[in-house]
Amino acid sequence: MMNNTEYYTDKICIVTGANSGIGYALSEELLKRGAIVYMAGRSQEKIAKAADQLSAYRDQIRPLIVDVTQQEQVQNGIEETAAEAGRLDLLFNNAGVGGTIPFENATLEDWKTIIDVNLWSVIYGVYAAVPIMLKQGSGHIVNTGSIAGIVPLPFQALYSLTKYGVTGLTESLKYEFAEKGIHFSVICPANIATPIFNKAIDGKAYGELRIPDDAYPANKAASFTLDRVAEQKGIIVVPDNPTTNQWRRYVLGEAEAEEQLLQMARDRREAYETGGTYF
Numbered sequence: 380m381m382n383n384t385e386y387y388t389d390k391i392c393i394v395t396g397a398n399s400g401i402g403y404a405l406s407e408e409l410l411k412r413g414a415i416v417y418m419a420g421r422s423q424e425k426i427a428k429a430a431d432q433l434s435a436y437r438d439q440i441r442p443l444i445v446d447v448t449q450q451e452q453v454q455n456g457i458e459e460t461a462a463e464a465g466r467l468d469l470l471f472n473n474a475g476v477g478g479t480i481p482f483e484n485a486t487l488e489d490w491k492t493i494i495d496v497n498l499w500s501v502i503y504g505v506y507a508a509v510p511i512m513l514k515q516g517s518g519h520i521v522n523t524g525s526i527a528g529i530v531p532l533p534f535q536a537l538y539s540l541t542k543y544g545v546t547g548l549t550e551s552l553k554y555e556f557a558e559k560g561i562h563f564s565v566i567c568p569a570n571i572a573t574p575i576f577n578k579a580i581d582g583k584a585y586g587e588l589r590i591p592d593d594a595y596p597a598n599k600a601a602s603f604t605l606d607r608v609a610e611q612k613g614i615i616v617v618p619d620n621p622t623t624n625q626w627r628r629y630v631l632g633e634a635e636a637e638e639q640l641l642q643m644a645r646d647r648r649e650a651y652e653t654g655g656t657y658f
Contacts, residue, residue: 386609388413391464393457395447395504396474398425400573401523401566404601405471410436412605417460419443420474447474447500457507467511469608472504473523473566478538478580481651485537489580497541501548509552512561519562521608522549526569526616529626533644534651537580542567546614553613564608567626568617570594 392409396402397418409416410433418440420426426442433440445456461467475497480489501522512518527535528542549565556563570593595618607615616626628636649655 383606383609384412386412387469387605390414390468391417391460391466392469392471393417393419393443393460393467394471394473395419395445395500396523398422398429401568401571401597401600402471402473403429404573404597405473405604406440407433407436408598408601408605410439413439414469415439415441415464417441417443419445419447419456421446447472447503448495450499450503450506453500453503454507457504457511461511466515467508467518469519469521470504470508471521471523472501473521474500475523475541476580479534479647480537480580481534481648482536490537493537493541493580497538498544501545505548505552509556509561513556513559517560519564519608519611520549520552521564521566524549524565524567526567526626528565529567529614529616530629531640533640534647550613562611564612564615566604566615566617568595568600571597571600571617573597 387409390413392414394402394406394409394416397406397416398420402418402420406416406418406429416436416439418426418430420429421444423442423444426444430437430440430442441460443456443460445452447453457467457470476493478489478493505520505522508518508520512520522545524545525538525542526532527539528544528546531539531543546565546567549563552561553563600617603617603619604615616624625636625639629640
């Protein structure tokens with residue numbers, strides 16, 4: 380197997396949600412490792428600004444303006460990229476929104492919005508990329524899920540539904556295409572220091588940026604993730620530490636994990652009812 384830098388050298392990559400957060404960090408790390416990166420986002424202004432911040436790699440950057448909630452735009456963007464570059468080596472379906480909200484406060488419009496952005500966008504990307512990769516006999520699709528896609532976090536029912544969907548889709552396809560030359564990985568980040576904590580389900584920023592004290596730096600998360608992707612890991616939990624290993628304890632049905640989730644529900648309910656912060 381190639382080393383963790385060679386895996387990306389001169390590879391054609393698409394990263395959605397590339398103008399900020401994990402998408403931006405992944406783009407920067409891919410560029411450092413020698414990849415050609417199509418930085419995708421729906422705002423031409425934001426993608427241009429992000430590309431300017433990475434001007435040291437300008438020869439490797441290609442802007443790609445696409446609204447991931449629109450199937451036709453995703454399809455065209457991926458097909459045109461593959462046609463222009465001659466192939467598509469890696470697709471990072473990364474664009475997404477957060478959603479920590481009491482279930483009883485969520486509207487059906489909230490449900491539709493978060494499913495469109497977090498789940499349908501991934502489906503659109505996979506749907507467009509798989510035929511291209513099958514034809515070329517190689518490729519790697521990396522979908523951004525969440526720790527909330529392998530552990531059912533309270534107050535995140537909407538978000539967790541979409542991320543469990545991403546995890547299930549990715550893991551199923553990993554085995555379905557294992558002998559076809561296409562690899563699948565799902566990134567399951569815990570708290571990563573990005574603006575997602577300051578955005579509502581509709582993607583609009585609100586109030587001052589609030590990031591949990593235990594949040595892991597985005598650049599370190601990107602480096603760790605790409606190392607694991609190069610190793611063709613399936614589920615990639617970031618960071619991999621005793622706190623995030625809670626998911627293994629949950630899957631095994633350990634009482635400690637159950638109590639931790641119940642306590643999280645109590646803490647978040649209390650914070651919500653008293654006007655506090657409930658990440």
